[in-house]
Amino acid sequence: MNQVPASQPWLEELSHCQLCEWRCGVNRLAGEVGVCRIGAPQVASRNLHPAPPESYTIFMAGCNFRCLYCQNWDIAHFPDSGGQIDGWVEPAEMAREAVAALHSSRARRMGADRLFFSGGCPTCSLSYVERVVYEARQIASDTRVNFDTNGFMTPDSLTRVLEFTTSITFDIRAVDEQVHRALTGAPPAPVLRNAQVVAQHPDKLWEFRVLVVPGMNDGQIEPICRFLVDLDPALPVCFLAFRPNFVLEQHPGASWELMQQAVSIAYDCGLQKATWAGHPGLPGISRTAHSSAYLVPGAKLAGTYAQAVGCGTHPRNCGGCPQVHCCPVKSYHPSRRT
Numbered sequence: 001m002n003q004v005p006a007s008q009p010w011l012e013e014l015s016h017c018q019l020c021e022w023r024c025g026v027n028r029l030a031g032e033v034g035v036c037r038i039g040a041p042q043v044a045s046r047n048l049h050p051a052p053p054e055s056y057t058i059f060m061a062g063c064n065f066r067c068l069y070c071q072n073w074d075i076a077h078f079p080d081s082g083g084q085i086d087g088w089v090e091p092a093e094m095a096r097e098a099v100a101a102l103h104s105s106r107a108r109r110m111g112a113d114r115l116f117f118s119g120g121c122p123t124c125s126l127s128y129v130e131r132v133v134y135e136a137r138q139i140a141s142d143t144r145v146n147f148d149t150n151g152f153m154t155p156d157s158l159t160r161v162l163e164f165t166t167s168i169t170f171d172i173r174a175v176d177e178q179v180h181r182a183l184t185g186a187p188p189a190p191v192l193r194n195a196q197v198v199a200q201h202p203d204k205l206w207e208f209r210v211l212v213v214p215g216m217n218d219g220q221i222e223p224i225c226r227f228l229v230d231l232d233p234a235l236p237v238c239f240l241a242f243r244p245n246f247v248l249e250q251h252p253g254a255s256w257e258l259m260q261q262a263v264s265i266a267y268d269c270g271l272q273k274a275t276w277a278g279h280p281g282l283p284g285i286s287r288t289a290h291s292s293a294y295l296v297p298g299a300k301l302a303g304t305y306a307q308a309v310g311c312g313t314h315p316r317n318c319g320g321c322p323q324v325h326c327c328p329v330k331s332y333h334p335s336r337r338t
């Protein structure tokens with residue numbers, strides 16, 4: 001793995017990291033880690049990617065959430081996952097490679113027209129992302145950029161994201177405190193606050209995305225839609241069908257009927273652009289909800305799964321958890337991936 005050069009002034013903010021709402025204040029350049037457990041930014045992988053918006057996608061290692069359903073758990077929970085990553089890539093080199101890939105015949109055939117920063121959550125690598133974008137626009141000033149986020153960034157970080165992005169894909173999991181905490185380990189308030197800000201920049205929004213996990217946040221579809229319609233009925237929303245993965249590797253996938261129902265609920269609530277995507281109907285067997293730490297049924301079920309793998313803080317609160325650096329969720333290794 002390549003070493004991070006000693007002197008990079010644009011990385012300086014990581015010596016007291018406040019990029020996301022955990023506001024850990026740790027010195028990531030000196031080996032300290034916060035909730036995301038990532039030191040200097042590292043590229044997990046990068047390639048041309050056909051999912052809309054078609055792009056050259058750069059997956060950044062690390063995430064400030066510990067979602068039970070994570071599809072990219074080996075990237076999000078590096079280094080605890082033991083996953084293989086590309087490591088440190090000089091921003092100028094990354095930019096050259098990305099711009100070249102975007103101007104290739106393969107990109108044209110695919111329709112790839114932008115860089116797409118994902119992860120994990122690229123907020124934890126914001127300084128690096130900005131630098132790659134800067135370098136890319138030195139080569140091709142019209143380089144488009146998408147930022148794919150769980151929304152758990154500080155207002156200052158969001159302002160920076162809005163400055164350089166062409167588009168944003170923004171995940172919302174729940175508006176209910178208990179359901180959001182049980183699924184992700186984090187409170188929903190910063191996410192909803194940032195969603196309100198992004199909604200004021202509709203030209204920047206590719207879509208809000210709602211992963212639908214049956215029995216857990218399907219009861220949140222209507223509250224999320226009502227939240228969005230109050231902001232602007234024209235906001236686009238895409239529901240993603242949950243597939244059994246990570247801690248929820250045995251949980252049943254979202255059904256075709258549930259995904260259709262999600263879109264119907266969105267239109268009934270008054271949203272004007274709703275769709276769904278993904279591969280529904282994957283089989284599984286749900287646990288029985290018994291966690292007494294949650295009152296809301298969906299949160300109770302999600303909390304039951306978290307407890308089963310050893311998560312000891314309930315309602316989940318990764319930023320204030322004594323297990324934050326020896327977390328059984330973060331180091332969980334599923335036996336299958338769908």
Ligand code: SF4
Nearest residue numbers: 017020023024034036
């Ligand atoms: S969790 Fe957020 S604030 Fe904490 S170190 Fe990571 S990016 Fe910085």
Ligand code: SF4
Nearest residue numbers: 311313318321327329
């Ligand atoms: S054990 Fe603590 S850090 Fe790990 S998922 Fe549970 S609340 Fe979060």
